[in-house]
Amino acid sequence: MSKLYWIETWGCQMNEHDSEKMAGTLLGLGYDQATRLQDADIILLNTCAIREKAEERVYSTLSQLEHLKKARPETIIGVTGCVAQMSGEQVRERMPFVDLVIGPRASSRLPDILGKLKDHRGIVDTTLYQDSIIRGQDAIRRAPGKVKAFVTIMEGCNKTCSYCIVPTTRGREDSRPLEDILKEVESLVEQGYREIEFLGQNVNAYRDPKTHDGLDILLYRAGEFAALDRIRFTTSHPLHLSTKIIEAMSRVKAACNYLHLPVQSGSDRILRLMRRGYTARKFRDKVAEIREAIPEIALSTDVIVGFPGESEEDYQATLDLLEELRFSQLFSFVYSKRPGTSAATMMDEDEDKTKVSRLMALQAAQREIQADIHRTMLGRTVEVLIEGPSRKDPREVAGRMPQNIMVNFPGEGLRPGDLARVLLTDATPVSFRGRLIRGPLERRIPARSRNARSAFGA
Ligand code: SAH
Ligand code: SF4
Ligand code: F3S
Numbered sequence: 047m048s049k050l051y052w053i054e055t056w057g058c059q060m061n062e063h064d065s066e067k068m069a070g071t072l073l074g075l076g077y078d079q080a081t082r083l084q085d086a087d088i089i090l091l092n093t094c095a096i097r098e099k100a101e102e103r104v105y106s107t108l109s110q111l112e113h114l115k116k117a118r119p120e121t122i123i124g125v126t127g128c129v130a131q132m133s134g135e136q137v138r139e140r141m142p143f144v145d146l147v148i149g150p151r152a153s154s155r156l157p158d159i160l161g162k163l164k165d166h167r168g169i170v171d172t173t174l175y176q177d178s179i180i181r182g183q184d185a186i187r188r189a190p191g192k193v194k195a196f197v198t199i200m201e202g203c204n205k206t207c208s209y210c211i212v213p214t215t216r217g218r219e220d221s222r223p224l225e226d227i228l229k230e231v232e233s234l235v236e237q238g239y240r241e242i243e244f245l246g247q248n249v250n251a252y253r254d255p256k257t258h259d260g261l262d263i264l265l266y267r268a269g270e271f272a273a274l275d276r277i278r279f280t281t282s283h284p285l286h287l288s289t290k291i292i293e294a295m296s297r298v299k300a301a302c303n304y305l306h307l308p309v310q311s312g313s314d315r316i317l318r319l320m321r322r323g324y325t326a327r328k329f330r331d332k333v334a335e336i337r338e339a340i341p342e343i344a345l346s347t348d349v350i351v352g353f354p355g356e357s358e359e360d361y362q363a364t365l366d367l368l369e370e371l372r373f374s375q376l377f378s379f380v381y382s383k384r385p386g387t388s389a390a391t392m393m394d395e396d397e398d399k400t401k402v403s404r405l406m407a408l409q410a411a412q413r414e415i416q417a418d419i420h421r422t423m424l425g426r427t428v429e430v431l432i433e434g435p436s437r438k439d440p441r442e443v444a445g446r447m448p449q450n451i452m453v454n455f456p457g458e459g460l461r462p463g464d465l466a467r468v469l470l471t472d473a474t475p476v477s478f479r480g481r482l483i484r485g486p487l488e489r490r491i492p493a494r495s496r497n498a499r500s501a502f503g504a
Contacts (some may be wrong), residue, residue, distance in 0.1 A: 051077040052086035057094025058105065060216075060245050061127055062189075063196040064150055065092045068126065069503035071156045079187075081476060084114060088122040088160075090146075093129035095211050097382035098209065104129050108141045115143045122163065126153055128215035132385070133171045145169070151178035151201065151217055174202075174217035180226075193433055193463045194276075195239040199264065200246035200253075205283065207310075208321045208389040209350065209381060216247050224254040228267055235271050240431060240463050242268065243366065244279035249396070250286040262294035269298035275429050275431060275465060276448065277301050281308065284332050285323050296339045302448040303340055304374075307332070308348035312367030313360035315492035316353050326367060334373055344449035346375035351408060352401030354379045354392035361404050366412060372419060374449060376412040380405050413475045422450075427483055432457065432464045447478075455480040465489070 056066040068090060069079065080086040091107060094100040094337030104125065111123055125137050130148035138144050142503055146159060149172035159169055179201050187194055194458070200221040203213045231242055246252060249497045252261045261279065277300045284307055295301045311317050314325045324332075336343060349364060368376065380401045383390050428447045436442035436454040443457035446464070454477060455468055466485025470478045 048078045049087040050080035050085055051088045051090070052197055053090045053092055054079045054083075054107065055092045056100055057092070057096065057127065059196060060198070060201075060247060061092055061094060061150075063198060063245055064072070064127065064153055064434050066188050066196070068092070068153055068156060068187050069187035071154075073187055074185045075157060075160065078147075082439050086121065088124065089121060090113075090124045090126050093125060093127040095128035095215055095384070097131045098384075099382070100460070101129055101132075105140065108144065112141070112143055114346070114366065116240075117296040124148060126150070128211065131172050131174075131215040131420060132211060134170055138168055138170065143375055147172070150215065155176055161346065176220060179220045179222045184295065190464065191430060191434065193239065194243055194278075195295045196239040196243050196245050197230055198222065199228060199261075200242045200249060201281075203247040204251070205248065205323070206388075208319060208322055208392075209353065209387055211384040211387060214386060217247060219251055221246075221253050221255055222254065224259055224264055224267065226256045227264060231268050231271060231274070235273050238463065240465075241276040241278070242274060244268075244277070245462055247281065248283050248286065249279045250282040250288075260290065262288070262290040265291070265298045267299050267302055271300075275489075277452075278304060280306050282306060284309070284329055287332055287336070289335070292336050292339045295336075295343075302450070303342045303347075304344050304448060304450040305336065306346045306348075308377075309367065309371075310348060310350050311353065311356075311360065312364035313317065314355070314363075316356055316360045316364075319355065319389070320350075320353060321388075326363065330367075330371065333478045342449070344374035344451070345371070346377070346450070347371075347373045349376060349378040349408065351378060351404045352382050352398075353395035354389060354396075356396065357380075365408060368408070368412060368415065372415050373412070374416065374419060374421065374451065376407055376409070378405055413467075416447075416475040417473070420475065420478065423471055423478070424470050427467050428453070428480075429487075430455075430466050430468045430480070430485075432461050432462055434459050434464065452477040453480045454478070455482055457482050457485065460485055467496070 053065045053069055055062055062276055093104045115123055122145045125144055126148045127150055129146045137147045145167045147170040151174045152171040202217040203220040204219045221476050250261050309329050310320055310322055312326050430445040430453045432443050432445040436444040443460050444452055444454045453468055460466055464486035468480040468485040469483050470480050472479040
């Protein structure tokens with residue numbers, strides 16, 4: 047009987063995808079996926095360190111695993127991802143039963159590390175390998191049943207935002223050769239994937255290591271795969287959103303009318319303290335430029351409230367910016383102090399209560415904005431890429447518009463990966479209900495000639 051693995055994942059898309067890579071590696075080593083955590087021979091916690099709560103969750107999960115480890119000492123327990131990188135040896139100081147601590151850029155070394163583990167336990171590898179972007183990409187076990195595939199194009203972040211742990215946990219920026227990326231895209235298209243999401247902590251800073259071609263060129267080239275319906279990329283930094291990239295987005299048919307563009311604050315004073323490198327004016331100008339080029343685009347953003355020293359006035363500036371720019375989605379967080387970051391030494395006197403109530407008010411305002419945006423969209427017919435049964439009502443199907451908004455509708459006979467034209471009939475602040483107008487839509491090129499559905503597990 048083969049050995050079994052279990053991977054628990056927290057954090058962003060990069061972490062989700064790293065788990066897919068580690069799963070691929072483990073399958074290559076002869077492991078199978080466990081259906082229950084308690085059956086696994088190796089348990090990996092792929093962790094996120096972005097806020098204190100995310101970090102705490104890791105330790106509370108580890109405390110629960112201690113019992114399992116006592117009952118079955120041969121089970122390998124590993125901590126990977128950003129907490130592993132941030133805390134290294136300290137993870138084992140707090141939880142001595144942990145066998146492995148592996149940083150995100152050392153995870154391609156998993157086979158060697160597991161080999162060494164036979165002799166001794168307690169291996170910590172937090173090397174920020176430069177070649178992590180190249181190694182370990184052939185064996186990826188993508189989560190089954192998805193129409194979208196993640197593809198890493200760059201790793202790391204050279205920015206120095208004062209609140210952020212990511213440059214510490216993911217290291218300096220490294221980009222993958224463009225031709226390598228295209229080969230992976232080609233193979234994914236052949237497997238039947240209709241949507242690709244390019245990933246990088248600072249994705250629009252992508253540069254081919256030799257030719258220096260940027261994300262714009264990659265979009266044009268990936269756009270040449272006729273069977274690829276949709277291309278997304280995340281996360282973009284406003285400073286790297288060049289006119290060339292905007293132009294490529296508007297010209298490449300498969301590039302979705304959607305962009306996640308984190309603003310973080312609407313106050314110039316706070317933006318300066320955050321070291322974001324732009325003013326609110328500059329951000330507004332970028333948004334104006336992209337909306338001029340792509341009128342249908344939906345923009346989403348991230349905001350941090352309660353940054354050290356944030357005044358009522360600063361907060362109001364953020365609220366004003368949200369009211370004015372009207373994002374289609376907002377991811378908002380209360381500031382969380384991260385060890386070793388420069389903001390960690392700033393005076394932070396505001397009470398948590400104030401911060402939480404600011405967050406609540408911000409989210410309430412955003413809900414109104416979204417409800418409003420969605421109301422104006424009713425009556426339109428949109429293209430939906432079916433992802434699967436609707437969560438609310440399994441007799442219906444659910445899919446996304448290019449703008450990344452979910453649409454639920456009765457779509458008998460439609461399957462994951464199908465495209466449909468759907469009339470938007472009802473709206474909530476987070477999704478739509480619709481009526482099927484036409485679908486599945488004919489495509490010029492079938493995804494692949496043989497076995498076209500197996501990528502979706504159907
Ligand atoms: N590379 C992306 C962000 C990655 S982290 C960018 O530059 O925008 C995702 C989001 O988490 C950030 O946009 C920010 O809003 C939030 N975040 C990061 N550090 C945080 C902290 N210390 N406290 C609260 N939120 C934080
Ligand atoms: Fe963090 Fe800033 Fe880099 Fe984004 S750009 S990952 S917020 S340091
Ligand atoms: Fe979290 Fe690391 Fe992603 S800190 S958000 S998992 S890059």
